[in-house]
Amino acid sequence: DQQVKQNSPSLSVQEGRISILNCDYTNSMFDYFLWYKKYPAEGPTFLISISSIKDKNEDGRFTVFLNKSAKHLSLHIVPSQPGDSAVYFCAASAEGGSEKLVFGKGTKLTVNP
Amino acid sequence: NAGVTQTPKFQVLKTGQSMTLQCAQDMNHNSMYWYRQDPGMGLRLIYYSASEGTTDKGEVPNGYNVSRLNKREFSLRLESAAPSQTSVYFCASSELFQLYYSGNTIYFGEGSWLTVV
Numbered sequence: 006d007q008q009v010k011q012n013s014p015s016l017s018v019q020e021g022r023i024s025i026l027n028c029d030y031t032n033s034m035f036d037y038f039l040w041y042k043k044y045p046a047e048g049p050t051f052l053i054s055i056s057s058i059k060d061k062n063e064d065g066r067f068t069v070f071l072n073k074s075a076k077h078l079s080l081h082i083v084p085s086q087p088g089d090s091a092v093y094f095c096a097a098s099a100e101g102g103s104e105k106l107v108f109g110k111g112t113k114l115t116v117n118p
Numbered sequence: 119n120a121g122v123t124q125t126p127k128f129q130v131l132k133t134g135q136s137m138t139l140q141c142a143q144d145m146n147h148n149s150m151y152w153y154r155q156d157p158g159m160g161l162r163l164i165y166y167s168a169s170e171g172t173t174d175k176g177e178v179p180n181g182y183n184v185s186r187l188n189k190r191e192f193s194l195r196l197e198s199a200a201p202s203q204t205s206v207y208f209c210a211s212s213e214l215f216q217l218y219y220s221g222n223t224i225y226f227g228e229g230s231w232l233t234v235v
Contacts, residue, residue: 009160014158039223041226046228046229047228047229048122048208048210048226048227048228048229049161049208049226050226051223051224051225054223094160094161096160106163106224107160108160108161108162109160110158110159110160111160
């Protein structure tokens with residue numbers, strides 16, 4: 006049973022526009038959420054995180070929104086750049102423990118020049 | 119600053135062979151992890167070590183063993199490789215085990231591509 010779902014395997018946007026990547030979760034115990042970016046043949050790199058006491062966190066062009074009632078979070082990238090083309094993984098942790106970090110299957114973002 | 123280094127990067131094994139994936143981190147992190155990623159799947163935790171001297175099973179531990187050699191190094195051993203273990207393996211580390219309270223994250227190595235034929 007998938008606890009963290011990224012229902013869009015891929016997303017294509019134009020350079021300069023907004024990219025919105027979505028993630029849904031089923032476990033109400035999740036209290037910490039992270040987004041990772043992964044380029045081919047490289048390991049995932051951390052992008053941004055949010056704890057359950059917040060509903061928004063910003064870092065430069067990246068903003069994560071958390072809707073606890075809907076068990077939904079999204080990553081907004083504004084403006085999108087070709088270098089943002091990568092696979093994005095959503096991850097969630099229950100009780101803050103790293104051994105309980107659950108990853109989604111990823112969304113491949115392509116930003117077209 | 120190397121971060122998390124894992125070797126080898128590529129390996130082909132025959133069914134039944136054994137091998138060890140090596141991992142070292144230079145960030146003085148307490149916790150270390152081994153994940154595997156299969157096509158179309160998210161990362162799944164194989165084993166972890168919350169601190170030096172401890173190891174625990176993750177979501178998919180069968181067919182693997184680990185050793186936390188010291189604070190820096192965490193190895194993953196396949197005793198008798200099977201085709202189902204064909205995957206990309208990622209070693210990772212974090213400063214603290216509790217991510218929430220530290221605002222922490224996990225740092226990954228570049229991956230090891232393992233094929234079992």
